[in-house]
Structures are given as C-alpha cells and as structure tokens.
Amino acid sequence: MLKVDNLVAGYGKVQVLQDVSLEVPQGSLVTLIGSNGAGKTTTLRAVCGMIAAQSGRIMLDGAEITGLAPHDITRRGLAHSPEGRRVFPTLPVADNLLLGAFTRVTGSRPKGDVAHDLDRMYAMFPRLAERRTQLAGTLSGGEQQMLAMARALMLAPLVLLLDEPSMGLAPRLVEEVFSIIARLKAERVTMLLVEQFAAAALDVADFGYVLENGRVTASGPAAALKNDPAVRAAYLGTAH
C-alpha cells in the first residue's frame, strides 16, 4: 500500500536519509524504530510531502506520490499524525475532527459517512467526546495527542503515519494509546508507526525496520526483531 524506494532526503544541504527503503502492505502495522536523531520523523515528513525527496521514489496504492504537495498526498488518502500534538488550538475538538475529513468531502475519494465516523472517533476516544465543544488549545497534552490521532483517522486513510503517539504521556495514557493502536490494527487500518517505546511498538507491530544514522540497518517480522540480540542491546535496554 505504501512503498518507499531508496529515499534520500534532509533539510537544506543536510542529508539525513540515505537510501531508505521500506514497505507497508495493506492492512499491516509496520514500525520504524531507532535512536534519537536516526531520521524516523524525517522519513514520515518526506513520505507525506512536508519535505522534498532529493532522490528515490514513494508509491501510495500503486501510484507515485514523490514530489506532490502535502495536500495532494492527503487527498490521495495518506494521513499524518505528527509529532508534538499539532491541533488547531482556537477551534473546538469537534471542528478539529471535521477538518480531518475535509479533503474527503472536497476530494475524489469515497466520502463515506462523516457523521458516523465522528461518532466512531468519540467511541474510540471517550475523552474527546466529553470535550467536544472545548477549544483544542485548552486540552491536556495527552488529550491533544489523541485529538491529533483521531483527526488523522477522520480522513479514513489508506495509510496512517503515526509519529510518536505516546510522546510525553503519563504511563496510563501510553497504555491507552497502545490499546487504540491494537484496535486499529484489528480493524486492518494500514499504519506506519514511529515510537520511542521500541519494545511496545514491536509487540503490537507485524513488521519492523531499524533506522540508524539515516539508514535501514535491520528489518524483519516484529517478533524476530524483538529477539535479535543486537536490537535488544541497542533499543530494548537488555542484552538477553
């Protein structure tokens, strides 16, 4: 569903990603793990068109999206839940969610039933249901994180990019976010997940890639990666 071939990207003259290739098959959950600064966020930014690819190719649902503007990529069904709780602070929760469905309503993809999907989000994120008229900027950090995720889901995306959905959350909320990810996986939502909690990400994912200094250094079924001694020593805090 999403395929990245030999992607090279960075910021200005700084090249961060060197020949990154990865694949997210339809209905699967793939995770990208690696140390701080390895290039995980940069990979997601390049896939969704926020930064330009210097070379390489990105395919979504069999069509090339390399070089397209972010809004065109969104229209084609790629949703990005960015790092750091990017919500529209001066709009209520409900409007933030409806904006997530905007390109569905105006674009060429199946429109579906937006009202029904809004109810589904409120069922999945009861905290947001309780706060639907509250301005997004007044939500707690954890609630804003959930709103960013729910807004991305309102696109009814072909692929959902999730950047550190657990960042800065209290342990109880981290568990809640991971249980929502597991539920989305059971619903066969196609996802590419970047996570600081590598062990938890590998527990829930089907397949994983390890990124080091902008290169993919290991990949495999998530369970196999979790048992790989080098991965365990470097990213899971245990050598055994």
Ligand code: ATP
């Ligand atoms: P983290 O978990 O710390 O966010 P990451 O694997 O997501 O790590 P990136 O955020 O992709 O890493 O950063 C990769 C490299 O790109 C780092 O060296 C970082 O300093 C650099 N970088 C990130 N954003 C920018 C930017 N806007 N301008 C210039 N360099 C950047």
